[in-house]
Amino acid sequence: MSEMLGNQYFMARKYQEAVKELEPIYLNDPGNKNVSRKLIIGYIQTGKLMKGLELFTSLVKEDISFIVIADPIFDDCPCxxxxxxxxxxxxxxxxxxxxIYNGIIWLYCDPKISIKFLKRAITDFPTNKELKEAIGVIKQFIKNK
Incomplete structure (x- = not known):
């Protein structure tokens, strides 16, 4: 029930409410990539940028294609x-x-633009482990494409 409600809030662009409903689902099933993909957007839209970056990096490392192939219509991707x-x-x-925000959002639409923003971000946060890992995976994805 909570996932359906969270999805409804997400579709209505009520990110605060969506996060509230989807977070417990993710905590019970961290492998639920649909919930993860929505939570990333929910987090960064509600001011939880570093939490969004952490989940973003985790999903990028697990399955970058799942983010890149997000369909604006079918997946209701607001990017x-x-x-x-x-x-x-x-x-x-x-x-x-x-x-960082742009780097995360742009991966849903264009990995090359995403990497441009994340590279800029790493100059401001040179020790940020999540940024370094995400950049590495995205670079490899672009190279293999």
Whole structure:
């Protein structure tokens, strides 16, 4: 029941509520990639960027294709609409957190753009293990594609 409700909240873009419903599902079944993929977006949309990065890296290491093949219609992936909202104006500064955020979101649409943002982020967070691991897997994915 909670997963269905969480999915409904996710589809309605009520990320706070979706996270509340989907988190217990993930904790009981960390192998549920559908829930993980939604939680990543839920976390970063609700200000839990590092928690989102941790789960993102875990899923990237386990099955990067599962993120890359997300279909905006079938999987109700909001990333294309989020990306449109993220387009900065010339006066908007790009913060280190925004680079991580963009790197995560863009993997759902384009791995090459994702890696560009994550490489920028690693210059601000050179010791961040999750960033290093995600970059390594994404680079390998692009190379093998």
């Amino acid at each position: 294309p609409e989020i990306i449109k909202e993220l387009e900065p104006s010339p006066n908007d500064p790009i913060t280190p957190d925004l680079n």
